[in-house]
Amino acid sequence: MIPLKNNETFKNLKQTWKYVKKNKKLLIIYIIGSLLLSVIGAVTPILAAQALLKISNNLLDQLIYIAIAIFVVEVFRNIVRYVDQKYYQKLFVKTLFLLKNDVSKTVLKFETKVIDTNSSGVFIDRITNDTEEIAGTIANVGSNITDIITNIGILIAVLIVNKYIFIFFVVAMVILFWFKKSRMKQWFETKKEYHRLNEINTGLVTELIRGLRDIKVLNASKNVTKIVNKKLTESTDKMYETNRKFHTYRLYAGSVQDFVDLAFIFLAIFLTKNAMLSTTSFVILYMYRSKIYSLLDSVSRLMENIKVFNVSATRVYALLDSENYPQETFGNKHLAKIKGDFEFKNVAFGYNENRLIIKDLSFKIKANTTTAFVGKSGSGKTTIFSLLTKLYHINEGEILIDGVNIDELDEESIRSNITIITQTPYIFNFSIKENLRIVNEKAKDEEIIKACKQACLHDFIMSLPNKYDTLIGEGGVMLSGGERQRLAIARALLRKSEIILFDEATSSLDNETQKEIQKAINNIKGVYTVLIIAHRLSTVVDSERIIVIDQGEIVGDGTHKELYKENKIYRNLYEKELRDENGEERS
Numbered sequence: 345m346i347p348l349k350n351n352e353t354f355k356n357l358k359q360t361w362k363y364v365k366k367n368k369k370l371l372i373i374y375i376i377g378s379l380l381l382s383v384i385g386a387v388t389p390i391l392a393a394q395a396l397l398k399i400s401n402n403l404l405d406q407l408i409y410i411a412i413a414i415f416v417v418e419v420f421r422n423i424v425r426y427v428d429q430k431y432y433q434k435l436f437v438k439t440l441f442l443l444k445n446d447v448s449k450t451v452l453k454f455e456t457k458v459i460d461t462n463s464s465g466v467f468i469d470r471i472t473n474d475t476e477e478i479a480g481t482i483a484n485v486g487s488n489i490t491d492i493i494t495n496i497g498i499l500i501a502v503l504i505v506n507k508y509i510f511i512f513f514v515v516a517m518v519i520l521f522w523f524k525k526s527r528m529k530q531w532f533e534t535k536k537e538y539h540r541l542n543e544i545n546t547g548l549v550t551e552l553i554r555g556l557r558d559i560k561v562l563n564a565s566k567n568v569t570k571i572v573n574k575k576l577t578e579s580t581d582k583m584y585e586t587n588r589k590f591h592t593y594r595l596y597a598g599s600v601q602d603f604v605d606l607a608f609i610f611l612a613i614f615l616t617k618n619a620m621l622s623t624t625s626f627v628i629l630y631m632y633r634s635k636i637y638s639l640l641d642s643v644s645r646l647m648e649n650i651k652v653f654n655v656s657a658t659r660v661y662a663l664l665d666s667e668n669y670p671q672e673t674f675g676n677k678h679l680a681k682i683k684g685d686f687e688f689k690n691v692a693f694g695y696n697e698n699r700l701i702i703k704d705l706s707f708k709i710k711a712n713t714t715t716a717f718v719g720k721s722g723s724g725k726t727t728i729f730s731l732l733t734k735l736y737h738i739n740e741g742e743i744l745i746d747g748v749n750i751d752e753l754d755e756e757s758i759r760s761n762i763t764i765i766t767q768t769p770y771i772f773n774f775s776i777k778e779n780l781r782i783v784n785e786k787a788k789d790e791e792i793i794k795a796c797k798q799a800c801l802h803d804f805i806m807s808l809p810n811k812y813d814t815l816i817g818e819g820g821v822m823l824s825g826g827e828r829q830r831l832a833i834a835r836a837l838l839r840k841s842e843i844i845l846f847d848e849a850t851s852s853l854d855n856e857t858q859k860e861i862q863k864a865i866n867n868i869k870g871v872y873t874v875l876i877i878a879h880r881l882s883t884v885v886d887s888e889r890i891i892v893i894d895q896g897e898i899v900g901d902g903t904h905k906e907l908y909k910e911n912k913i914y915r916n917l918y919e920k921e922l923r924d925e926n927g928e929e930r931s
Contacts, residue, residue, distance in 0.1 A: 353650055356657035359664075360478060363442040370435040377428030382491055384421045385635065391417065392631050440479035443660070447471050450664050453671040456735040457695070470659050477656035481649045488646035495639035498632055505625050512611055513636050516604045520640055523600055601637065608633060672734070675752035682746050682761045684711030684842040684873030686732065691741035693731060700739070701727045703896040711842070714865075714874040716884035718917060719893035725877045728893075729845050732875075733762050763841040767848050769832035771823065776805055777812040779831060783839045791838065798867045799834035801827065833865075846876040881918050890914070 364371060391414050398407040451467050503510040612629065615621035621629075662668045687708045694700040701724045709715055717725045730736050731743060734750055743750045750758055772779055780792050792812065796802040804827060808814040816822040823831065836844050846865065862883055865874065878884040885904040892900030892907065892914045900911035907914040 352654055352658065356654055356661065359661050360653075360657060363439050363446070364435075366442060367435055367438045370431050370438070373431045374428060374435055377424055377431065378491075380424045381421065381428060382495075384417060384424070385638075387417060388414070388421075436479050440475055443475040443478060444471055447475060447660060447663055450671070455670050455672055455737075456730070458669050460695075467663070470656075470663060474656035474660045477652055478660060481653035481656075484649050485646065485653075488642050488649060491642035492639060492646065495635055495642060498635045499639060502629060502632060502636065505629060506615065506621055508615060508620065509608075509612065509629055512608065516607070517636070517640050520600060520604065521643065523596070605633070672755070674734075674755045674758070675749075676754060677748060677752045677757070678754050679746060679748065679757040679761070682757070682842050684761075685709065685746050686843070686873075687744040687747075688728070688731075689742050689744065691731065691743060692739045693727065693736065694739060695736075701896050702731070702738075705741070705896065705898065707891060707898060707901070709873060709875070711873050712870055713889065714869050714876070714887050715889045715891060716876040716878050716887040717891050717893055718878050718881055718884065718914065720917070723893045724896040725893050726847055727896075729764055729847055729875070729877065732843075732845070733764060734758050760839070761841050762843045762845065763836035763839055764845045764847055765829065765832045765836060769828055769835075771816060771828055771831060773815070773817055775810075775813045775815050776808075776831070779816065780835055780838055783835050787838050792834075795834040795837040796830075798837055799830045800863050800867070801830040801834055804830075841872075843873045843875070846874070848877050848879045881921050892917075 391410060395407060395410045395414065398404070398410055448471060451471070499510070499513065502513060609630075612621060612626050616623065616626050685708075688705050691702055691705045692700055693702040705724075705728070717728060719725055727736075731738055732750075745753065745758070745761075772782065774782070777792060780795070781787055784791075789812075793802060796805060805811055805814070814822075833844075865876070876884055876887065884890060887904070890900075890902065890904060890907055891898055892911060894913055900907050900914050902910070908918060909915075
């Protein structure tokens with residue numbers, strides 16, 4: 345009865361048990377409460393039948409005792425139900441927390457290519473919706489099994505009372521079960537497709553919110569709305585189809601059950617008239633009738649819960665499966681503090697096997713020096729930074745930090761000692777001070793101020809009404825591009841990472857702001873290993889070393905004067921920039 349195709353259910357339950365077993369006490373209390381409720385459920389029909397008999401025989405004095413007994417049982421049921429639900433909620437919330445926490449931590453460990461090739465909806469929908477399905481189902485399954493056991497006891501009681509009614513109920517349950525099972529299969533196939541579409545739409549809505557400002561500026565609201573409406577309509581139609589099938593199934597199932605009820609009454613009347621069933625037994629069996637149906641409903645709910653569980657668990661545990669979603673791998677060697685030397689030795693890399701971005705690349709960088717990488721767009725400059733921080737695995741060669749292959753180093757040694765500052769650094773919707781402390785929660789106010797002074801940001805912060813406690817909005821919308829850049833530089837200084845990478849950090853800034861950023865970079869020269877990817881060559885002419893990259897290969901290496909004199913590619917890039925700037929000035 346329980347779907348065990350390819351041991352899928354057993355495998356999913358086994359993976360879920362590791363989260364539930366941490367709250368075994370809650371589960372045991374919940375199951376005990378469910379058992380008590382089931383026993384009470386078995387007793388109440390007997391008391392109700394007795395009450396009806398007392399009324400029909402005008403034994404009103406005796407009815408008082410029955411009424412008091414029913415009252416006591418019902419009060420006890422309410423208390424047990426309250427306690428049971430209390431522990432169910434605790435079990436649900438704690439299991440859900442463990443699930444979401446584990447999946448969230450796993451997603452953070454995914455290889456970068458996994459994030460590149462999947463919609464954000466794949467992760468968001470599974471972390472939010474599917475984990476709730478798992479936590480809810482695992483708590484409900486215990487109740488389903490308890491109900492089944494209790495109601496099987498009631499079915500045995502029916503056998504003791506009258507074997508003909510017992511046979512009737514068994515046949516009726518087989519018919520109803522077959523009917524429900526066939527309908528359920530169709531419903532869940534539709535539900536799985538709805539899950540898939542909803543996953544896509546979750547990603548779409550996420551992208552919509554993130555790109556809201558650009559959509560407005562591009563005046564693309566109408567076109568984007570059409571695309572969103574089309575996608576949402578698909579999932580809405582599938583949800584409607586799922587619900588329609590479910591309600592149609594309930595309509596048919598309810599009608600069949602009504603027919604079984606009618607047949608039961610006819611059979612019981614026939615047996616009573618022929619002295620094969622007493623009036624008292626008739627009343628008791630009539631009161632038990634709903635419990636017999638509850639047995640079937642419990643089995644159906646168990647199957648339904650297992651199917652829902654399997655759909656969600658398969659999707660969630662696929663994220664934890666390193667074969668489907670490979671995770672980053674690091675070595676075991678730890679360097680508490682690196683000097684900042686690193687080297688690329690015959691490195692080759694491509695985002696796919698058919699096209700290499702980096703080809704046999706070799707160079708050395710000395711600690712506490714400033715080196716710039718220049719070249720046309722797409723030449724591989726940013727890829728070098730991604731490889732240095734091990735966001736991607738190289739195809740060939742090796743990358744060394746302080747003489748150690750980065751594949752041998754643990755995550756802390758690499759990520760804690762290298763900071764990348766991009767064109768659009770992510771700023772959280774916190775205060776300035778909180779944004780700085782996310783990289784160093786123990787940073788003292790004096791350290792924060794010192795870092796901001798080095799980043800040429802302190803004077804601006806002091807001009808704000810709430811100074812360092814000023815909230816700066818989601819993505820730092822209250823700050824200009826240059827202010828966000830300088831805040832990112834201050835964060836890097838607070839991290840005290842030895843290598844700081846600037847990935848075209850000044851490309852989208854005006855000349856005045858660019859000077860402020862350049863001043864901040866000059867403040868850290870000689871103290872940190874600084875690497876700069878430059879869109880504007882004018883920002884790196886004073887660098888100790890400039891490396892020219894073209895189609896993934898080094899085609900020039902030297903100072904600005906040396907390269908301008910000897911390297912045709914560099915000279916063309918520099919002169920083109922001068923022409924563009926002069927053209928802008930004349931216009």
